[in-house]
Amino acid sequence: MPIRETFWNIPHWAEIAQYLVGLLTILIFSYGVIRRVRRWLQGRPQRRIDRIGSRLWSVVVQAVGQARTLQDIYPGIMHLTIFWGMIALLIGTILATVDWDVAHLLFNVQFLTSWVYVSYELILDIFGVFLLIGLGMAIYRRYIIRPDRLANMPGIGFKRDDAYVLIMLGLIGITGYLVEGLRIAVAQPDWAPWSPVGNAIGNAFIAFGDPSNRFLHYALWIIHILIAFVALASIPYTKFWHLIAGPVNIFFRSLEPAGKMSAPTSEEEPGVKEWRDFSWKQLLDFESCTRCGRCQDVCPAHASGFSLSPRDIMIKLDTFIWQPTNGRNMLGDTISADELWACTSCQACVDICPVFNDQLSSIIDMRRYLVLEGDIDPQLQDALANLGRYGNSFGKSERMRAKWTKPIQPKIKDARRDEVEYLWFVGDYASYHTSMTDKTLMMAKVFQSAGLDFGILYDGERNSGNDVRRVGEEGLFDMLAEKNLVTFSKSTFKTIVTSDPHSFNTLKNEYSENGNDHYSVLHYSQLFDQMITSGQLNVARKLGYKVTYHDPCYLGRYNGEYDAPRRVMSALGCELVEMPRNKENTFCCGAGGGRIWMEDPPEVAERPAEMRVKEAASLSGVSILVVACPKDLVMFQDAVKTADLEGKLVVKDLIELIVEATEMNLSETEEQN
Amino acid sequence: MNIVVLAKLVPDLVEELEIDDSGIALDMTWLRLIINELDDHAIEEAILLKERTGANVTVLAPDIEGVDDILFTAAAKGADRLIKIVGDYESGVNNLGLARVLTPVIKDLQPDLILAGVEAHEDLDGSIGPLLAGYLDLPFIGYVASIELEEGKATATKEYPGGLSAEMEVALPVVLGIQVADEPPRYVAVSKVRQAMKTAEIEELEAGDFDLSGGPTIDRMYQPEVGESATIIDGSLDDIADSLIGIFKELGVQ
Numbered sequence A: 001m002p003i004r005e006t007f008w009n010i011p012h013w014a015e016i017a018q019y020l021v022g023l024l025t026i027l028i029f030s031y032g033v034i035r036r037v038r039r040w041l042q043g044r045p046q047r048r049i050d051r052i053g054s055r056l057w058s059v060v061v062q063a064v065g066q067a068r069t070l071q072d073i074y075p076g077i078m079h080l081t082i083f084w085g086m087i088a089l090l091i092g093t094i095l096a097t098v099d100w101d102v103a104h105l106l107f108n109v110q111f112l113t114s115w116v117y118v119s120y121e122l123i124l125d126i127f128g129v130f131l132l133i134g135l136g137m138a139i140y141r142r143y144i145i146r147p148d149r150l151a152n153m154p155g156i157g158f159k160r161d162d163a164y165v166l167i168m169l170g171l172i173g174i175t176g177y178l179v180e181g182l183r184i185a186v187a188q189p190d191w192a193p194w195s196p197v198g199n200a201i202g203n204a205f206i207a208f209g210d211p212s213n214r215f216l217h218y219a220l221w222i223i224h225i226l227i228a229f230v231a232l233a234s235i236p237y238t239k240f241w242h243l244i245a246g247p248v249n250i251f252f253r254s255l256e257p258a259g260k261m262s263a264p265t266s267e268e269e270p271g272v273k274e275w276r277d278f279s280w281k282q283l284l285d286f287e288s289c290t291r292c293g294r295c296q297d298v299c300p301a302h303a304s305g306f307s308l309s310p311r312d313i314m315i316k317l318d319t320f321i322w323q324p325t326n327g328r329n330m331l332g333d334t335i336s337a338d339e340l341w342a343c344t345s346c347q348a349c350v351d352i353c354p355v356f357n358d359q360l361s362s363i364i365d366m367r368r369y370l371v372l373e374g375d376i377d378p379q380l381q382d383a384l385a386n387l388g389r390y391g392n393s394f395g396k397s398e399r400m401r402a403k404w405t406k407p408i409q410p411k412i413k414d415a416r417r418d419e420v421e422y423l424w425f426v427g428d429y430a431s432y433h434t435s436m437t438d439k440t441l442m443m444a445k446v447f448q449s450a451g452l453d454f455g456i457l458y459d460g461e462r463n464s465g466n467d468v469r470r471v472g473e474e475g476l477f478d479m480l481a482e483k484n485l486v487t488f489s490k491s492t493f494k495t496i497v498t499s500d501p502h503s504f505n506t507l508k509n510e511y512s513e514n515g516n517d518h519y520s521v522l523h524y525s526q527l528f529d530q531m532i533t534s535g536q537l538n539v540a541r542k543l544g545y546k547v548t549y550h551d552p553c554y555l556g557r558y559n560g561e562y563d564a565p566r567r568v569m570s571a572l573g574c575e576l577v578e579m580p581r582n583k584e585n586t587f588c589c590g591a592g593g594g595r596i597w598m599e600d601p602p603e604v605a606e607r608p609a610e611m612r613v614k615e616a617a618s619l620s621g622v623s624i625l626v627v628a629c630p631k632d633l634v635m636f637q638d639a640v641k642t643a644d645l646e647g648k649l650v651v652k653d654l655i656e657l658i659v660e661a662t663e664m665n666l667s668e669t670e671e672q673n
Numbered sequence B: 001m002n003i004v005v006l007a008k009l010v011p012d013l014v015e016e017l018e019i020d021d022s023g024i025a026l027d028m029t030w031l032r033l034i035i036n037e038l039d040d041h042a043i044e045e046a047i048l049l050k051e052r053t054g055a056n057v058t059v060l061a062p063d064i065e066g067v068d069d070i071l072f073t074a075a076a077k078g079a080d081r082l083i084k085i086v087g088d089y090e091s092g093v094n095n096l097g098l099a100r101v102l103t104p105v106i107k108d109l110q111p112d113l114i115l116a117g118v119e120a121h122e123d124l125d126g127s128i129g130p131l132l133a134g135y136l137d138l139p140f141i142g143y144v145a146s147i148e149l150e151e152g153k154a155t156a157t158k159e160y161p162g163g164l165s166a167e168m169e170v171a172l173p174v175v176l177g178i179q180v181a182d183e184p185p186r187y188v189a190v191s192k193v194r195q196a197m198k199t200a201e202i203e204e205l206e207a208g209d210f211d212l213s214g215g216p217t218i219d220r221m222y223q224p225e226v227g228e229s230a231t232i233i234d235g236s237l238d239d240i241a242d243s244l245i246g247i248f249k250e251l252g253v254q
């Protein structure tokens, strides 16, 4: 009967020595883990133990199932095969040990017998092949393809660490097969074919050498065991650490909506200056980073030539914490203000990280400190001063906020006085920016012609504070939110609608924190979608345009709304051709996180907006780029000029298409008036 | 080392200015007040000096609506003492009157250095710096763009028309009119201002009656009137540019 004799050909002293080395391994391993956990605990507190069920489930899906890792096909499969190959071999080893040294030794029974044993052998052999295939893919990728995202690491020693992991795993796999092969060559059990690889190696030994060479088997076994123990002991000290930190990090990730930013972890000292000012979870982020570079690949700031790479932020912070600082400061020397200010808060890095790091939260916490220190770009300073003083970044009087309404008849209701169904939160850009006000007028006319019961806040509206918050000016955000909330509480409405995804995000996700939950918030694309479906908005003319559409970060990635604008475009008779980067993979226009208020540094080769309009212009037959965000319109219209695409690509706000397609309705209402 | 900085609020020019019914003053109903920009520079310069020399900074301001904000903001930047001069400013107070009230206050504070913005856009009777210097019998240097402090003396860099600058050494105490601070006024986070509101204290001093004598009397205040020699070119940007080019050509501009 097939049966596992785990310590075949292994002298008893070696078997015992193995357990002693194993004990040592556990000690070294535990010391490393304790050392790391003690570091985490030096961070500021942050509550992350609610919704245990969802947390466990996300570990199952993301750590065990590797769902996000798999989204990038080649590295995904590569990692999955290595991970599952290794895990299966580990489980196999544990089973064998339990079978022999627990079940057999203590109770004189074995469960690795007959068909169970042969399937065990077969499965392990197959997973061993997976491991080696994955490792081969990794070696090919890292040393032959050499993608950018694995290059230019900020510091030394990382290459060694990366190679160490591959070498150790490779050695474990190969020596394991050799030991098995030799055992089969010598013992030649009947069930050998169930270990196809081991059997092949065994046959090779028989063909080329002395199959009875038990010493070779014995030596290889020792090497195999030692390598495995070294690898285990080194987990908390090397890149292997992500095996533990990753799943733990996934467990403790934020389960809040992406659009709801964490408030500063300390009220007295908001912002992060020293590493201990980070929360324990952020410290865990830095350790979990596998340096895979996915986040760097999708970072618009990095693509534009800014000094920022979210990958490097994580790596540098981790290095700073664990290596002697030699008098260097964390902020300034290790992480520069320029890097931090380059971030557009697009969330792409956060959404792609396979270990669920929140690079953005660390960036913003460090920005919070820079803001406190007044270490900010002069233009940004002007914008913040204006926002504090006038409630808008343009530095205009709030009495001019509703100046754009002048030509509108009948006058738009003032939601502070008259009860309305929809409160239209117009936003700064739509109210003040010269290239926007005609679109704002269109929106008012479409609302009026569709008979929508709506009003605005006139001079009572303030900037919503979404970007102010992401700049790191939490106090100013609170002030703006408080002012808006007071005005909201004096007005009667059911739903807020806005064309600005940034306002949409903060009104929806962050204002409710302050106890205001009695309204719902719609993006204008969602409202138009509803109005078209219900027939309230009548599409008179199918436009027949071939268009492409840019998903705004704060509508799409932050709030998952990809379909409403697409449905509207299709209802208007537009054929949508997607850009290569669409929906979740949308590429930020570069305006978010307060970047729209800052000067671009000279090293910026091509601004994100320019790359994006080129992407749109490269689609065959497409000459219209549709946007659903006032900032996008401003950014892309400018980029079309600087990228020399005038005449080839027009940027249109969704509302322009609606006006064109509902032409008839508009002139009718004008006549009625 | 004691530094006293004078700061005041002036009409914010983002709002349209209107003349009130009397025809000799601004209509204050819609006016929004803002710190005089050059006073903001004076405060910044004082804080920079404090950071370099450990000086003690007192900010002194007339008690006009909004003054608490500018004082707390100064405290958030690092000012040590905040004083507002309470009085009847409703009927209009000129710089002469203000200087007369400030003189004894400043004397009491025994400053080594008195900084003021070199001018404010609503100074109708001259800027406050020279007036104060006169009453205090101290030297005055205006248009100062940089200050170095040493024991008993200061070196001020003064700007002259035509891009000239001069470094002047002057014995302390001295009144300096600040044209621009060494560095642009810093940003103060709202949370810091809120913090200052909780911790800093504003002292109040009574102005008593203002003696406004010696200042100009305003006969009429009015919006700029289009003179006969001026032509306003209307039209779109392109049209305006075209007619301008036409006029330049006519005049023989190459």
Ligand SMILES: Cc1cc2nc3c(=O)[nH]c(=O)nc-3n(C[C@H](O)[C@H](O)[C@H](O)COP(=O)(O)OP(=O)(O)OC[C@H]3O[C@@H](n4cnc5c(N)ncnc54)[C@H](O)[C@@H]3O)c2cc1C
Pocket: B118, B119, B142, B143, B159, B160, B161, B162, B163
């Ligand atoms: C807000 C602001 C903006 C400015 N912008 C500009 C600008 O854009 N370009 C520019 O070039 N300048 C500019 N100036 C500078 C300004 O025009 C001159 O610097 C200023 O007039 C210098 O004079 P002062 O008050 O320091 O007086 P002083 O230089 O002391 O002179 C005072 C007066 O006394 C006279 N005087 C001085 N000594 C004697 C003497 N010994 N005998 C007889 N008469 C004498 C002088 O001729 C002068 O008329 C600006 C100033 C301000 C406040």
Ligand code: SF4
Pocket: A295, A298, A299, A300, A301, A302, A308, A309, A310, A342, A343, A344, A345, A346, A347, A348, A349, A350, A359, A360
């Ligand atoms: S949020 Fe966007 S811009 Fe900021 S680091 Fe991440 S990917 Fe880059």
Ligand code: SF4
Pocket: A288, A289, A290, A291, A292, A293, A294, A295, A296, A310, A311, A314, A352, A353, A354, A355, A356, A357, A359
């Ligand atoms: S932060 Fe995440 S995505 Fe970025 S390099 Fe590290 S593990 Fe990869």
